[in-house]
Amino acid sequence: MVSAGIHLIRENDTGTELATFNFNMPRTKGLKTSKSLVAVVMGSKSDWDTMRAAAETLEKFGVAHEAQVMSAHRTPGLATQFAANADSRGVEVIIAAAGGAAHLAGVIAAHTTLPVLGVPMTSALNGLDSLLSTVQMPGGIPVGTLAIGKAGATNAALLAIAILANSRPELKKKLRDFRAEQEKKIREAKLD
Ligand code: RP5
Numbered sequence: 321m322v323s324a325g326i327h328l329i330r331e332n333d334t335g336t337e338l339a340t341f342n343f344n345m346p347r348t349k350g351l352k353t354s355k356s357l358v359a360v361v362m363g364s365k366s367d368w369d370t371m372r373a374a375a376e377t378l379e380k381f382g383v384a385h386e387a388q389v390m391s392a393h394r395t396p397g398l399a400t401q402f403a404a405n406a407d408s409r410g411v412e413v414i415i416a417a418a419g420g421a422a423h424l425a426g427v428i429a430a431h432t433t434l435p436v437l438g439v440p441m442t443s444a445l446n447g448l449d450s451l452l453s454t455v456q457m458p459g460g461i462p463v464g465t466l467a468i469g470k471a472g473a474t475n476a477a478l479l480a481i482a483i484l485a486n487s488r489p490e491l492k493k494k495l496r497d498f499r500a501e502q503e504k505k506i507r508e509a510k511l512d
Contacts, residue, residue: 355410356386358480361402361428363391363418367441371417373470374439377477381494383484392423399424403431413480416463417473419443422453425463437479438463439472 358378362371371387378385390399406414414434416425419441429436440450447468455465464479466472478495485492 356384357411357484358383358385358413358415358477359402359406359411360385360387360415360477361390361399361417361424362387363389363393363422363424363441365389367417367419370441370470371415371439371473373473374415374417374477377474378480381477381481381491381498383481383491390424392418392427393421396427399427400431403428406432407434413437413483415439415473415476415480417441417476418454419447419450420453422450425454425465426457426461429457429461429463435480435483436463437476438465439476440465440468442469 360371360374360378362368368387368389375385375387388402390402392399403414411434413436414428414432415437416428417439418424420443422438422440425436425438438454440447440454443450451465451468454463457463466476466479478498481491481495485495
């Protein structure tokens, strides 16, 4: 039996902290719902510097989310239990980040039919090992794999938002507005 606690990384006035909460009472961000629609998980607290880009993007769009540390290798029971319960808790998309022999996204995907978006972390091999470990899933259990590092973290959140936006017109509008603003900045970019 796995402990009922989960580890959460959360932001407060004094910075980032790692805390443990009851598994059935996830901390959420975003005001639209008390449930997390997106769960961001990562293999180590050392991944948070990169993965906070995913949380910040979800925050910007007002999407309720949670962030937790769990490892396919170091806490296999926790990862399995988390994945098996995510759907019934109301989570709709899982973002899973890991580095090195990066099995977390694949293990999570093995235990849920929710869409799982994998983000390879930079590593001793510049993230190439993480990328291949995450992306090369044998046919049958998909992991949608994003770019290595911060770009992947940001895009994983944007892709999660795009998935949620299919059934949420207000979110689709925010996504279109975001794209329009991004395009405007690039069109107006001035070089020295
Ligand atoms: C992976 O090993 C983690 O996802 C992290 O990217 C990497 C290194 O972890 P630490 O040794 O920093 O905890 O499981």
